[in-house]
Amino acid sequence: MSTATQSPPWLETLLQVLAQRSGHSVPQRASAPDWRWPTRRSEAWRFTDLRCLTQLDPTRLHTRTASPPWPDVLRQGSSRHVALQLDGRGHWRDPQGEPPPWPHGLMPLPSEEITPGQVAHTVIPSGTLPLGAQLNGATPGPSLGLQVSGPAPVHLALAIQVEQAQTWLAPHVLLVVEPGARLCLTWHVAATAQAAVLPMVEVQLGAGARLEEAAMAWGCPGAAFLGNSFVHQSPRSVYRRINVTWGWGLSRDEPFIRQSQGQAETHLHGLAVARGQSLLDTHSTVSFGGPAGQLRHQHQALADDRGHSVFNGRVVVPRLAQQTDASQLSRNLLLSTRARIDTKPQLEIVADNVQCTHGATVSCLQDDELFYLQSRGIGREQASRLLQRGFCEEILQRLPKAVLAWPSLQRLLEIPVPDQP
Amino acid sequence: MTSTETTPIRESPVQTGDVLLSIKNLHACVEGNEILRGVSLRVRAGEIHALMGRNGSGKSTLSKVIAGHPAYTVTAGSIHYRGRDLLALSPEDRARSGVFLGFQYPVEIPGVSNLEFLRVSCNARRQHRGQEELDTFAFEDHVRETMAIVQMDPAFLERSVNEGFSGGEKKRNEVLQMALLEPLVAILDETDSGLDIDALRIVANGVKKLALPTTATLLITHYQRLLDAITPDFVHVMAEGRILRTGGKDLAMALEQRGYDWMDEETDGADRSDTPQP
Numbered sequence: 299m300s301t302a303t304q305s306p307p308w309l310e311t312l313l314q315v316l317a318q319r320s321g322h323s324v325p326q327r328a329s330a331p332d333w334r335w336p337t338r339r340s341e342a343w344r345f346t347d348l349r350c351l352t353q354l355d356p357t358r359l360h361t362r363t364a365s366p367p368w369p370d371v372l373r374q375g376s377s378r379h380v381a382l383q384l385d386g387r388g389h390w391r392d393p394q395g396e397p398p399p400w401p402h403g404l405m406p407l408p409s410e411e412i413t414p415g416q417v418a419h420t421v422i423p424s425g426t427l428p429l430g431a432q433l434n435g436a437t438p439g440p441s442l443g444l445q446v447s448g449p450a451p452v453h454l455a456l457a458i459q460v461e462q463a464q465t466w467l468a469p470h471v472l473l474v475v476e477p478g479a480r481l482c483l484t485w486h487v488a489a490t491a492q493a494a495v496l497p498m499v500e501v502q503l504g505a506g507a508r509l510e511e512a513a514m515a516w517g518c519p520g521a522a523f524l525g526n527s528f529v530h531q532s533p534r535s536v537y538r539r540i541n542v543t544w545g546w547g548l549s550r551d552e553p554f555i556r557q558s559q560g561q562a563e564t565h566l567h568g569l570a571v572a573r574g575q576s577l578l579d580t581h582s583t584v585s586f587g588g589p590a591g592q593l594r595h596q597h598q599a600l601a602d603d604r605g606h607s608v609f610n611g612r613v614v615v616p617r618l619a620q621q622t623d624a625s626q627l628s629r630n631l632l633l634s635t636r637a638r639i640d641t642k643p644q645l646e647i648v649a650d651n652v653q654c655t656h657g658a659t660v661s662c663l664q665d666d667e668l669f670y671l672q673s674r675g676i677g678r679e680q681a682s683r684l685l686q687r688g689f690c691e692e693i694l695q696r697l698p699k700a701v702l703a704w705p706s707l708q709r710l711l712e713i714p715v716p717d718q719p
Numbered sequence: 720m721t722s723t724e725t726t727p728i729r730e731s732p733v734q735t736g737d738v739l740l741s742i743k744n745l746h747a748c749v750e751g752n753e754i755l756r757g758v759s760l761r762v763r764a765g766e767i768h769a770l771m772g773r774n775g776s777g778k779s780t781l782s783k784v785i786a787g788h789p790a791y792t793v794t795a796g797s798i799h800y801r802g803r804d805l806l807a808l809s810p811e812d813r814a815r816s817g818v819f820l821g822f823q824y825p826v827e828i829p830g831v832s833n834l835e836f837l838r839v840s841c842n843a844r845r846q847h848r849g850q851e852e853l854d855t856f857a858f859e860d861h862v863r864e865t866m867a868i869v870q871m872d873p874a875f876l877e878r879s880v881n882e883g884f885s886g887g888e889k890k891r892n893e894v895l896q897m898a899l900l901e902p903l904v905a906i907l908d909e910t911d912s913g914l915d916i917d918a919l920r921i922v923a924n925g926v927k928k929l930a931l932p933t934t935a936t937l938l939i940t941h942y943q944r945l946l947d948a949i950t951p952d953f954v955h956v957m958a959e960g961r962i963l964r965t966g967g968k969d970l971a972m973a974l975e976q977r978g979y980d981w982m983d984e985e986t987d988g989a990d991r992s993d994t995p996q997p
Binding site: 664665666667669670671672673674675676677678680681684685687688689690691692695 | 786787788789790809810811813814815819820822825826828829830831832835836839840843844847879896900
């Protein structure tokens, strides 16, 4: 963040409040970060207006959560499945409010083995964590650290429900997936009030391990989401991530993935639906630290009304990452003259024996498609909705059934997000 | 034009011989280029018409203008459907009223389930006809029965509309839509193109089954082979944006054997006004 500025008064106040709550003079959890506030003069932040975040009053912040509307299929634990929701003290409980019974293959890590940033710093060589991760680290609270072992898949469902204004939640999750182990992770994050949710997830994937992650994050016009995930992949590991975002006043999703020695698979699929005055920003980085790595990345965004979607997909292929096979596609649907799409696939390739492709498209609804539907008796408005839904379905159909069971998905498909009051 | 500005034509019983479609001196252009230059045609219930002609003669344009494609502007003339001004209706209201266009190049729509698309379409037409809409389960039974007409694999219901379909599968899907919508006037734009012999037979049999004494069919085709399977009552030849000649099945056979040049020679210097319409 070379063009970042010194901390604004808002941040100073926030850090003081967080430090007081942690009982330290300096905010704890991560090591003290180099606090420099990003501005829109910085390339990485030039489209990202942080006012939605700074409109929160640091002196009134609290951590109260609500009970998520768990689908029945997810609510009950089993020998291979556990559902956890974040409580107001930063602990993860099962839907009955009890400490969870851990399924086979999943066990909590001792707190002394959890150091926030331990994976992140191996994924980001520069050592400077992004703003969301810095704020997460400055927030006091327990971490959730889990170790996954054994070849049989373990299912972990995490949910965060925010319903009160001035909520500030910054959960930290560390997942250590041992060699050959398999984890199916689902997230449901919902905010219906002016609030901030800043999750930080660190994942260590052992050799031959698999993580299938599906995340659905939706908010309201006054809510901000700053999510950071750091995934360290060992050879032969497979990481699949499907991320669906809508409704937030501001969302900044920053996944960082590093294939430490190459020879791993990364599959990223994202959908951002920006209606009203929503600003949905995805900045992803995938780096290859060795040869023969694979990446399949597809990001889709729909912008309507005054919605704004930002995508920056950075792929780093250094000389040692020969035989990398990477593709990245950004597809965008622009539905209003006042909506905006900014997209930048960014491939940084030094290796000469690689197969890397990228592309970006921005279009409106196709007249031929609309006419085809109209010629079958479907009204233009309904045809437009069908096409929008079809655009979303290309990503949504990849979601596991467990995630599709969340009723909030219907809000995405059928109910437009209202304008900011 | 949006659906709120128009009202679909209410459906009343049709008798064989009723005039369903009446086109008079129709002129239309796209992007400033005049394509149709005075088309006149009358289609009655119970009739099958074939429309032939060279590439670029205006056949597909005529079909799209009838269906209401927004890219085409009608500059003169009229189209009446069952006595009502069809041009005043939006594309969706034309379809709800019973006008169907089978596309030469059916559009692929990724992400939109074929089953959902068919159900919404079918219910739009049913609602207009005062019939009860079909719920998901009832429609699935209905569509599976109807698919037998074109011998289509039910697996295609689960796919996105036309996505990844072969040329033949797309055309079968078009005829399936026609079967579900039960139109009074069906215009099939080169439904036979790209079909192998078996697929042509299946599609042609499907169309024949759907051609009733109370409906009319307009087949746009280049080839006699479709007309071997579906015998037309009238064959029209288009050239330069108008109907140059009208005849019976013999006219199609003559075109198959002699091409279009002989017709040019016969009409050179002659009065090129429209041949009297049926």
